[in-house]
Amino acid sequence: MEHPEASLCSAEGVNKFEETALFQDYHGMPEFREAVAKFMGKVRGGRVKFDPDRIVMSGGATGAHEMVAFCLADPGEAFLVPTPYYPGFDRDLRWRTGVELVPVVCESSNNFKITRAALEAAYEKAKEANLRVKGLLITNPSNPLGTILDRDTLKGIVKFINEKNIHLIGDEIYAATVFMEPEFVSISEIIEEVECNRDLIHIVYSLSKDMGFPGFRVGIVYSYNDAVVSCARKMSSFGLVSSQTQHLIATMLSDDDFVDSFIVESKEQLFKRHKYFTLSLSQVGIGSLKSNAGLFIWMDLRKLLKEKTFDAEMDLWRVIINEVKLNVSPGSSFHCDEPGWFRVCFANMDDNTMEVALLRITTFMHKHNEAMVPRKLCRRASLKLSLSRRRDDFMSQNMMSPHSPIPQSPLVRART
């Protein structure tokens, strides 16, 4: 409201309508690129500067990832991707490019750290499968883990990709969501600290998460490689950012006071939510991976599995979806190597919805915990609940006996 000139339909902005509607230079509006470059620097604590001339537009991070894959690899060539990773990569990077993804297996035993050994193992595995590895794709902060990569890990990664002479794609679309110490370290900082062939370094960015604008489809490829910038810019004609939106974003991000306070307030809100959410879960015995970023927590339900298998994980997921009625994502969909982990988004709901969600989880866990006590006690507890909360009781039975002949929701029924 303080920037009516950001609109093309206001008295203050309408004189820009024609110019903006006709704008189709695939370099993007200079003021848009400058504003985004500046914002990217701010989000990284002002410790690094970005060159507006290296900003290439794309249709969201989705389009950005595909564009980078098209630029760097031919069909049948491969990227290494540490697990667990965002399932959309299987679509965005592979579907139309013909590129393959090779998981770098990370494990809970060391908090899913990306180790040199894991990188080497994945690289060797790809070679054995006759796949030519063209790059490594890291997501920092991580979706789904909500963790960030520490400086040493990042240096090790840069060393690895330089030794192998493969590209490094740093997906940093959650850069502004780091709400707790330690602070975020961007790959753009690391390459100023260690020896590196910068032609190998590419960043995928977006305003969908950091500004909360998924609808505006502002994706960015920032490459240190001139040839990639040039090629990606030509490709960007398939998914340019609407000039109307470029105009809005340029105005919005040029307001330093707004941007500075937005970044701070956004982090504060995420911090509060995260704290409340993880505390509430821990009170009913649910742990999660220690995290300080992103919109998710990586919930540890390993002890709720009937057995340590992905089938058991899917059984539990169906119960959570259909009976507890919470939309969480099973770790297997993120290529997690170990069953029992679930991604929960803690940020995409209002306070009331969160309370309902937490109530459902705690109710579910209370029942589970009751069911875990000796049979006699359990029966009594069930009896008591069945008087007032018949439906929940049915849920509880269901949860404990997924193979029962009692009719269930179609999804669950299909499995039993």
Place this chain on the structure above:
Amino acid sequence: MEHPEASLCSAEGVNKFEETALFQDYHGMPEFREAVAKFMGKVRGGRVKFDPDRIVMSGGATGAHEMVAFCLADPGEAFLVPTPYYPGFDRDLRWRTGVELVPVVCESSNNFKITRAALEAAYEKAKEANLRVKGLLITNPSNPLGTILDRDTLKGIVKFINEKNIHLIGDEIYAATVFMEPEFVSISEIIEEVECNRDLIHIVYSLSKDMGFPGFRVGIVYSYNDAVVSCARKMSSFGLVSSQTQHLIATMLSDDDFVDSFIVESKEQLFKRHKYFTLSLSQVGIGSLKSNAGLFIWMDLRKLLKEKTFDAEMDLWRVIINEVKLNVSPGSSFHCDEPGWFRVCFANMDDNTMEVALLRITTFMHKHNEAMVPRKLCRRASLKLSLSRRRDDFMSQNMMSPHSPIPQSPLVRART
């Protein structure tokens, strides 16, 4: 200005900011799809209705064409495309898909009509080259010709693709630019008149030309094939229309009075420009293909060529670009089969610019015509001009003697 609610930064519209910024359903906003479907019907004279549920968004017509190619063909498979055709197709349809384009050779002798014989010849040629033909792509109204396809031709085309069981992609992005009789006939009308497997029919649309919004990146794939709608919708995640722009367009196109008068006024302005431009050209002896649509004329400069070759066409083009200083496009870039044709956009400039352009063309043609008279007369004319218009005189010399050792612009120099 009459629709402040179309903005997200106005008092009337700001309450929609959050909802719009967060919107990311790849089906698109229902009101956007409804408005576009209605607009598509209006542009076709209300003779046909479009189903909002078949409207798939894409990043401009550029993204739409690539999306259709990805949906319909595997790498190495081919589409037939009548010539002359928009050179962007060579990039949009082929670059990342690996699809091949096979020209359907159309000739000036019958006003570049798409004949059955030409279609069969192209189909056979593809077969001989071991290319599997998956579809035929027509542009109606035509870019670059500015002509439309008549009902009989369209019926013949539908018959052809049904017999061959190949897809038909109708690029109708200039549908609203038909400014003179006969009226535009859409492929969507033809398939209601003749027997046709509708699963083979797909329309590419856009608001870039018909509404003059290239910056807003509103591309549309409208397919009668459910599988293509479903697949394209998933693919549209690489190039969705900004929700801010969807919101604006939905509001704008819902104003029937505005849309109706816009369509009428746009056609009127195109008609006037086209008439004035073609008349001015004819007065200096330049003919053009008879046309009634689009933003271009197909200028006939065959008689200005030194010889009937594409080299001579390029020589003439360099003179026009570098010396006459007009941005026209040589027919060879549209895969035209015959040298000497040039595309001129008559619609993308203000009246003053047009007058300058016409002055340049007429000056150029006067000199050319002078140069064509017997040598003695020519010398005298050159002498006279050299006193007051030295540079133009130099141009004229240049035009007549491209192989002279006199220094020229770099482009021309490279050739001489």
